[in-house]
Amino acid sequence: MSKSLGNVVDPLKVMEQSGADILRLWTMTSDYAEDIRIGQDTLKNTADLYRRIRNTLRFLLGALDGYSKAEAVDLTKPEKLPELEQLVLHQLFEIDQKIRGYIQNYEYGKMAKELHEFCNQNLSAFYFDIRKDRLYCDDPTSFERRATRTVMAQVFDCLVTWLAPILSFTTEEAWSHRPAGVFEDADSVHLREFSKVFEQWKNEDLKNKWNEISVIRKEVLESIEPLRASKELGSSLEAKPIISTPLDSIISMGQELADICITSQIDIQKGEEEFSIVKAKGEKCVRCWKVLPEVAEHPDHICQRCDSVVNKKQAA
Numbered sequence: 001m002s003k004s005l006g007n008v009v010d011p012l013k014v015m016e017q018s019g020a021d022i023l024r025l026w027t028m029t030s031d032y033a034e035d036i037r038i039g040q041d042t043l044k045n046t047a048d049l050y051r052r053i054r055n056t057l058r059f060l061l062g063a064l065d066g067y068s069k070a071e072a073v074d075l076t077k078p079e080k081l082p083e084l085e086q087l088v089l090h091q092l093f094e095i096d097q098k099i100r101g102y103i104q105n106y107e108y109g110k111m112a113k114e115l116h117e118f119c120n121q122n123l124s125a126f127y128f129d130i131r132k133d134r135l136y137c138d139d140p141t142s143f144e145r146r147a148t149r150t151v152m153a154q155v156f157d158c159l160v161t162w163l164a165p166i167l168s169f170t171t172e173e174a175w176s177h178r179p180a181g182v183f184e185d186a187d188s189v190h191l192r193e194f195s196k197v198f199e200q201w202k203n204e205d206l207k208n209k210w211n212e213i214s215v216i217r218k219e220v221l222e223s224i225e226p227l228r229a230s231k232e233l234g235s236s237l238e239a240k241p242i243i244s245t246p247l248d249s250i251i252s253m254g255q256e257l258a259d260i261c262i263t264s265q266i267d268i269q270k271g272e273e274e275f276s277i278v279k280a281k282g283e284k285c286v287r288c289w290k291v292l293p294e295v296a297e298h299p300d301h302i303c304q305r306c307d308s309v310v311n312k313k314q315a316a
Contacts, residue, residue: 019169020168020169021050021166021167021168021169021170022043022046022047022050024166024167024168025046025049025050025112025166025167026038026042026043026046028108028109028111028112028166029046029049029109029112029113030109031109049112049116050167050170052116052119052120052124053115053116053119053163053167053170054167054170055124056119056120056123056124056128056159057156057159057160057163057170057171057174059123059124059128060152060155060156060159061156061174061177061178063128063135063149063152064149064152064153064156064178064179064182065179066179067149067153067179067182068179068181068182069181069182071146071149071150072146072150072153072182073143073146073147073150075089075150075151075154075198075201076198076200077200078200078201078203081147081151082144082147082148083206083209083210084127084130084131084210084260085147085148085150085151086201086203086206087203087206087207087210088122088127088151088155089151089154089197089198089201090201090202090203090204090206090207091118091122092154092155092158092197092201093197093198093199093201093202094202095114095115095118095158095162096158096194096195096197098110098111098114099111099114099115099162099194100194102114108166111166112166115159115162115163115166119159123155126214129262130259130260130262131148133259133262133288134148134259135148135149136288137287137288137305137306137309138305138309139308139309139312153179153182153183154195156174156178157183157195158194158195158197160174160175160178160189161189161192161193161194161195162194164189164190164192168190171189172188172189172190174189175188175189209249212247212249212250213250213253213257213260216243216245216250216257216261216275217260217261219275220239220241220243220261220263220275220277221236221261221262223241223275223276223277224236224239224263224277227239227277232279233277233279235289236261236262236263237262237263237264237280237284237289237290237291238264238279238280238284238291239263239264239277239278239279239280240263240264240265240266240267240277240278240279240280240281241258241261241263241266241267241275241276241277242266242267242269242275242276242277242278243257243266243267243268243269243274243275244268244269244270244271244272244273244274244275245268245269245270245271245273246270246271246272246273248270250268251268251269251270253268254268263280264280264282264290264291264292265280265281265282265291265292280292281293282294282295282296283295283296283301284301285301285302285303285306286300286301286302287302287303287306287310288302288303288305288306290303
């Protein structure tokens with residue numbers, strides 16, 4: 001039993017209400033070098049951390065529905081992948097090194113924090129947010145979408161094993177719902193070792209480039225929010241950022257930066273750093289919701305990309 005503000009906290013009741021993994025996560029995030037506290041507020045904060053991690057695993061399982069080895073692309077040649085997928089593989093390599101170091105040094109609190117921040121910041125708020133459009137709207141047979149799903153399968157494989165010592169029941173449940181025939185044939189996630197990562201995934205130059213891209217994305221999203229609050233824009237897809245930057249690496253991205261900023265269009269110019277937001281011209285595609293001029297010319301009010309995917313499905 002532990003005491004908080006004079007009240008006894010019964011671990012059995014906590015497990016009945018929230019599950020044993022909440023207690024396990026609380027233990028991992030507690031600093032045993034100081035007095036350890038537990039109470040309703042502490043458990044609520046732990047439950048919030050747990051929810052974000054669990055939702056990450058749920059998103060991955062949903063994104064991988066129907067995924068098979070036949071769809072996979074070669075991850076040992078990362079240079080052939082889209083840059084964002086290369087970045088995620090670099091992050092997996094970095095985190096794998098950190099996790100092994102934390103375990104060796106008994107720094108389990110740092111391990112739990114690292115995994116939570118990866119799930120919450122790098123994945124949910126960034127990678128998943130950007131790649132949802134590709135998952136939902138791109139041609140399922142396209143190399144880009146296959147690369148996204150292959151990398152997400154690798155992320156799931158790493159996460160479920162890294163988290164297994166902390167969230168033993170949650171990871172076992174997630175492992176039981178994995179796509180058939182894709183991962184190691186183990187009856188339990190606890191019979192596995194950590195997933196293998198490759199040295200060639202490491203790419204510091206790419207990481208530095210995407211740090212700059214992340215700053216621009218953050219500024220664009222923050223600039224759009226007041227326009228949404230004032231009802232000038234309904235969503236970020238109705239926005240068209242106009243960006244001036246001296247960075248050739250950003251200019252070369254072209255319309256790809258629109259996808260990263262979750263906008264339909266973008267205008268990038270070379271010059272002193274500044275940007276503004278205007279309303280995108282065109283009509284809303286009924287399939288992907290992007291606002292593009294070409295939509296008005298289509299009888300079904302869809303964009304060229306969606307028209308290509310839909311016609312291919314109908315032909316099949």
